[in-house]
Amino acid sequence: MAKKVFLKIYQELRERYGKPKDQWKLWCKRKKTEREREWVAIEAILTQRTNWRNVEMAMNNLKKNKLDSLSKIYQLGSKRISGLIKPAGFYQQKAECLFLLAKFIIEEHGSLKAIKRERKEILREKLLRLKGIGPETADSILLYALDKPVFVIDEYTKRFVKERKIADNFSYSYLQNLFEKNLKKDFKLYQDFHALFVIDGKRKRQK
């Protein structure tokens, strides 16, 4: 599979949909504030196997109660946030996961800003050790909250790869490696590309 093919797919989706909009405006924003990076990390957990509408309801509950920061979540613990994030589903395990992430970041590094200096390979391994964070969530945090050039693989990406017969192996690590090998290591490209896969997949589903 030639490298050109991958860039071509990006350009095709980019032409069809333009710059990622709506929910992706924040995730694909170029220069995020510290607060916005924390929101993205929190949303990355809330969105697991859940409709975005439900994520927004849960996130708004956190914001209204001023519990939309890692330091607050760390301070107050999972029990105080689980009720607020109910709309996102799987709320007990997600509350625990949010607390574990906040605890990890604050105890080991102090802040998201500090963690950004770590190498992505080390960071990924540490994130994967947290209960509730698997490959897709870890990579979403690395790519969208920390601007690390890590390609995120999700259901929509797999479906796209199957439909277009881009590969015959659909395991996470194989596909991630395939995209990273055939694209420039550019977090901005990876952010928009993955967003467009989701936008494209959702549009197809509506029909």
Added chain:
DNA sequence: ACCCAGGTGGCCC
């Protein structure tokens, strides 16, 4: 009353 949504972990073989 179904079916689905940016997954993950535990258990089994």
Added chain:
DNA sequence: GGGCCACATGGG
């Protein structure tokens, strides 16, 4: 390495 299941809510 993969197959199956629990985890939970809101919208079509």
